[in-house]
Amino acid sequence: AQKRYASLRGLPAEAKCGAVIALHMNAGLMADLPSLEGSGAEGVGLFRTELQFLIRNRMPKRAELASLYKRVMEAAHGRRVAFRTLDIGSDKVLPYMKPNDEPNPAMGWRAIRVGLDKPGVLRMQLQALIRAAAGRPLTIMFPFITEYEEFIEARALTLREVHREKSLGHPVPERLEIGAMCETPSLAYAPRAFFEAADFISVGGNDLKQFFFAADRENERVRRRYDTLNLSFLSFLSGIVRRCDEVQTPLSFCGEDAGRPVEALALAALGFRNLSMRPASIGPVKALIRRISLAEVRAVLDEAQAAGDASARPRLMEWLSRQPE
Ligand code: PEP
Ligand code: MG
Numbered sequence: 001a002q003k004r005y006a007s008l009r010g011l012p013a014e015a016k017c018g019a020v021i022a023l024h025m026n027a028g029l030m031a032d033l034p035s036l037e038g039s040g041a042e043g044v045g046l047f048r049t050e051l052q053f054l055i056r057n058r059m060p061k062r063a064e065l066a067s068l069y070k071r072v073m074e075a076a077h078g079r080r081v082a083f084r085t086l087d088i089g090s091d092k093v094l095p096y097m098k099p100n101d102e103p104n105p106a107m108g109w110r111a112i113r114v115g116l117d118k119p120g121v122l123r124m125q126l127q128a129l130i131r132a133a134a135g136r137p138l139t140i141m142f143p144f145i146t147e148y149e150e151f152i153e154a155r156a157l158t159l160r161e162v163h164r165e166k167s168l169g170h171p172v173p174e175r176l177e178i179g180a181m182c183e184t185p186s187l188a189y190a191p192r193a194f195f196e197a198a199d200f201i202s203v204g205g206n207d208l209k210q211f212f213f214a215a216d217r218e219n220e221r222v223r224r225r226y227d228t229l230n231l232s233f234l235s236f237l238s239g240i241v242r243r244c245d246e247v248q249t250p251l252s253f254c255g256e257d258a259g260r261p262v263e264a265l266a267l268a269a270l271g272f273r274n275l276s277m278r279p280a281s282i283g284p285v286k287a288l289i290r291r292i293s294l295a296e297v298r299a300v301l302d303e304a305q306a307a308g309d310a311s312a313r314p315r316l317m318e319w320l321s322r323q324p325e
Contacts, residue, residue: 005283009040013286017293021268023286024080024276026254030068033075035279040286043080045202045276046141046254047072049125050088057095059121062128069132080139082202082276083129084181085122085154087111087143106207106216111144116153126161130172138173141202145180146187148194154178155197181254183207188240195247202276203240205255212236227311228257229266231304234312241271252276261288262316269297292323 013021024045025035036044052060052068072081089110093099102108115122129138142154155178166172182188183204195201205228210217212233213226226233244251252274257263259277264285267275277285300319304312 005287008283008286008290009038011040011286011290013289015268015289015292015294017295019268019273019294021264021272021289022252022274023282024082024252024254024274025279025282026276027072027081027279030071030075032279033072036076036079039279039282041079041279041282043082044072044076045082045252045274047081047083049084049086050092053086053088053094054092059094059096062124062131065125065128066131069129070134073132073136078136080137082139082141082179084141084143085112085115085125089114106210106218112142112150112154113144115142116150116157119157122154123157123161126158127165130162130165131170133173134171135174137175137177139177139179141179141181141200143181143204144183144207146184148190148197151180151194151198182240184211185236188236188243192243192247195243195249198249200250200252201240201244203237203251203253203255203272205253205257208255209233209257227313228260228263229312229316231301231309231312234266234270234301235305237267237272238270245271250274259285261285262313262320265289265292265294265297265320266301266312266316269294269301291325292320 013023022042024043025039025041026046027033027044028048028051052065069083087110088094089108100109129140140158142151145151158178162172162176177199179200179202180198181202181204206217209228215222215226217223241251251272253267253272254276258267258275259281261284264275265288268289275285300315301312304315309315
């Protein structure tokens, strides 16, 4: 199947209406980087940094992290890599950290909450990223930001580290882009100042969906109960698109749904112009986008909404079945 999509590798994900969707890939290992060439992804929209912390039985050293991040940036050959800072705590317990006994780990002391309350590890990771970038552009995004203040604090922490590196005489990134992941409904209602302050926003749909529907993503009994194409959810996502558009803040979507062709179509039709997915999904998503007009997909979504459908999926599938190959 990958062969079938190989001919599309150099082509844009351009819909019949002319809209172009940037397709990026998700990664978490050095070994993922060759897929950048193979898949035709424009960059790494989400680099999950947890693995480097989970595979060892001790805390990785700053120099080890810096060397890995540098190799990742080199392998990307100038393409953008969005490094997501450590999303750990609660369920993903580091073997060398005292475990927390929390009744609801997904809603517990995790990700940026740990980073801001006990900034030692986050600062070390930021230093490694800053050193690795040396003279190159650097893109950092913070996981699980739930309010404006957290973003401001995390950004200030980052700028302080850049300043510190500079004053120590180390080279610093040529450019710095600092974004936030939108993974909780609260952030979608943050003040306008948040949307202006973020250099970009990336929707972490896996978490956002679990909190929107109050359905644990790890619980087989409920995790597929609510459809991504549920119209309440689409209307909510559409609000995020609008808020970003108002202040012209770049928006992307990096949850697993971005890599599901029909879901990707719906997201693109809502206005997401940047999708990040596992490398194997790039071909199928691109092939489908190139076959259709997003304006027509949008019309189908609007029709489903007006009809009071629970999910846009039945109408969308029916419409798709009538589209020429
Ligand atoms: C997400 O929540 O959608 C996401 C991309 O992050 P993760 O799957 O690592 O929680
Ligand atoms: Mg997440």
